[in-house]
Amino acid sequence: MDKKLFVISGCSGVGKGTVINEFMKRNSDDFILSVSCTTRKPRPNEIDGVNYFFISKEEFEKNIKEDKFLEYAQFAENYYGTKKKYVQQKMKDGYNVILEIDTQGALQVKEKMQQAVLIFIAPPSFEELENRLRGRHTEDEVTIQKRLAQVKIELERSLKYDYTVINDNIERAVEEIESIVRENVAG
Ligand code: 5GP
Helix, strand or coil: CCCCEEEEEECCCCCHHHHHHHHHHHHCCCEEECCEEECCCCCCCCCECCCEEECCHHHHHHHHHCCCEEEEEEECCEEEEEEHHHHHHHHHCCCEEEEECCHHHHHHHHHHCCCCEEEEEECCCHHHHHHHHHHCCCCCHHHHHHHHHHHHHHHHHHHHCCEEEECCCHHHHHHHHHHHHHHHHHC
């Protein structure tokens, strides 16, 4: 059976990483999380080829010109993108592929591949998200305000997604994503 492409996005602070990691732990037999290319510098503990393929700006722009990306986006001076060839190869290897990418990239994917399934992970409420962002104590007020403005843009774009999963509880959210993907893989 043909392998499927799923795109998962979520706004900053929504716990998307935790939900996706838990999903992957349970479904690694036939699902693979795509590794993106980026021009940002690796953080401590990040490994080239595992977390991202860390490449130079020149190389990234060369790949854009040569139309090598399925999608790409730019944030804070850095590029992020998914290589077409990478996704095709993983599908050939027998995996359903999950892209954990932002909403701009997700909508580019949907335009090129209508059969891709877009899942948005949303907070239970805007207030709840604000509390989570503040609770992390990692960002200053200006950064938090910028993040919240960005969240509004992302929620707007999420209206074009196929599914929205509310992350009110990690276990429940993972189960809902599992049922969505299983239904689409079977169909
Ligand atoms: P970070 O720098 O924290 O790893 O990621 C920043 C943002 O880039 C996240 O919202 C993440 O979803 C997004 N991102 C990561 N890889 C890609 C990609 O290949 N394409 C797009 N469009 N966004 C990506």
